[in-house]
Amino acid sequence: MIIQKHIEELRRDYSGEPLDESIVERDPLLQFGKWMEDAVRAEVPEPHAMALATVSSDGNPSVRMVLLRGFDQSGFVFYTNYNSRKGKELIDKPVAGGSLFWHELDRQVRIEGKVEKTSSEESDAYFARRPRKSKIAAWASNQSNEIKGRAELDRLFKEFEERFPGEEVPRPGNWGGFRIKPTIYEFWQGRPNRLHDRILYTSGNSSKWEISRLAP
Ligand SMILES: Cc1cc2nc3c(=O)[nH]c(=O)nc-3n(C[C@H](O)[C@H](O)[C@H](O)COP(=O)(O)O)c2cc1C
DSSP states (O other), X not given: OHHHHHHHHOOOOOOOOOOOTTTSOSSHHHHHHHHHHXXXXXXXXXXXXXXXXXXXXXXXXXXXXXXXXXXXXXXXXXXXXXXXXXXXXXXXXXXXXXXXXXGGGTEEEEEEEEEEEOOHHHHHHHHHTSOHHHHHHHXXXXXXXXXXXXXXXXXXXXXXXXXXXXXXXXXXXTEEEEEEEEEEEEEXXXXXXXXXXXXXXXXXXXXXXXXXXXXX
């Protein structure tokens, strides 16, 4: 049982710098920006990778990774297929949770909020910047639907390469962005002896952020 042994032996202590209510930014977006910069500087692999939780209309949760493609006052943006499982769930129930983990810094950030689609202009602009093969793949993949086998995917990819021979590959209508508008942020800093720092920001319906500390 090598895995069980590994799990039992891997009792890592966390040793991050303190995170204190008195020093954090009043605006969680600024705090997030600082931490993202730290993660980039620390060369965390894929610092923009975020676990995205959605919920179906009958209350079943699901989670998967996406890549955060932007964040600012308007929210946190990622791109996907609107007909995928997550796409349908977000259209049915426009709320989501996100979690980013930066192992090298012993840090986690969680966000929660309402979700909306990005404008078609915004999705077009982002799609246009993607490499040609990624654009073709967006056409070829009916994301989250069952396919007969790998050969079908490869065939569809070829078909769309032939359909769009030049650089100009239009954005498929069912592909685009979602924007999470956080009303909750939590910054988690791993600390020794499992006495981690957790700073919570909540805004409710106002634009003013309340800051509190949670037990680890
Ligand atoms: C690191 C990482 C980043 C990913 N980024 C995206 C992304 O930005 N958009 C996306 O649609 N899928 C992305 N995926 C794939 C998703 O995790 C998932 O397999 C896919 O979107 C289908 O999810 P769904 O069936 O729940 O809709 C990523 C996977 C990994 C491991």
